[in-house]
Amino acid sequence: MFFLKKVVGGIVDVGADFWLPDWCISNLRHVSVPQPPARQPAVYAEKHESDEEKQFRKVFQQLAGDDMEVSPNELMNILNRIISKHGDLKTDGFSIESCRSMVAVMDSDSTGKLGFHEFKHLWNNVKKWQGVYKQYDADHSGVIGADELPNAFKAAGFPLNDQLFQMIIRRYSDESGNMDFDNYIGCLVRLDAxxxxxxxxxxxRNGTIKVNVQEVMESKISVDSSFAVTSLRVGCCHCSGFS
Structure with missing residues (x-):
């Protein structure tokens, strides 16, 4: 088993190759990141839903189609349809690879698609983060500049230390440090996961965890390793011990 604890540089070492940011641990008791509810049989779920949930389910049925699940390709079409209606959001559009990654980190039951509650969790986050994005696009350029990004991430629920912020800038921003809408959403989805x-x-809930390799691989920590490792990695591997 790997024992995880805080290490120098604001990074927590998870096993041999996976790291979590310091803020993610230190703020666990203060930042609410709810889990999507477990799936329920459709008949049971519909019977116990609020009017708002029933209305959202109707929308979901139209978006998801007969199988009642949203595939990466369907998610890409949905998100790109949304942003096409917002000319004030500068974006290259959501790519299929980006949507595959988002589905992977949101897919709690490993079906390769998003069910109703998984999609609702993502949908609500995208709506909330879209509002934050517009709020912190202070110069109305359609992108968030490097000087605006720290507060934009904090307002979205993810305060970043400077070291992690610089890593995210290198991964998700352009050469001028600006971040467009699809990169902002893609980054937040991964941080949330x-x-x-x-x-x-x-x-x-003590800020430390013990996990074996299988648990790491099954968790969303290891999904999209390019973000977990390339974007968050600092220095060499530091394993704090085995048990």
Whole structure:
């Protein structure tokens, strides 16, 4: 088993190759990152839903089609249809690879698609983060500049230390440090998934977890390793011990 603890540089070492940011742990008790509810049989779910949920389910049925699940390709079409109606959002559009990654980190039951509650969790986050994006696009350029980004991430629920912020800038911003809408959303989806994965594993809520390799691979910490490793990695591997 790998024992995880805070290490120098604001990074937590997860096993041999996976890291979590310091803010994700230190703020676990203060930042609410709810898990999508477990799936329920359709008949049971519909019977116990509020009027708002029933209305959203009707919309979901139209978007998801007969199988009642949203595939990466369907998600790409949905998101690009949304942003096409907002000319004030500068974006290259959501790519299929980006949507595959988002589905992977949101797919709690490993079907390769998003069910109703998984999609609703993502949908609500995208709506909330879209509002934050517009709020912090202070110069109305359609992108968030490097000087606006720290507060934009904080307002979205993810305060970043400077080291992690610089890594995210290198991964998700253009050469001028500006971040467009699809990169902003893609980054936040991954941060949200990593925090939810850590919260699930941190059963004692004490900021440390013990995991074996299988648990790391099954958690959303390891999904999209280009973000978990390339964007968050600092220095060499530091394993704090085995048990």
């Amino acid at each position: 990593m925090c939810r994965a850590f919260q699930t594993l941190d059963k004692d």
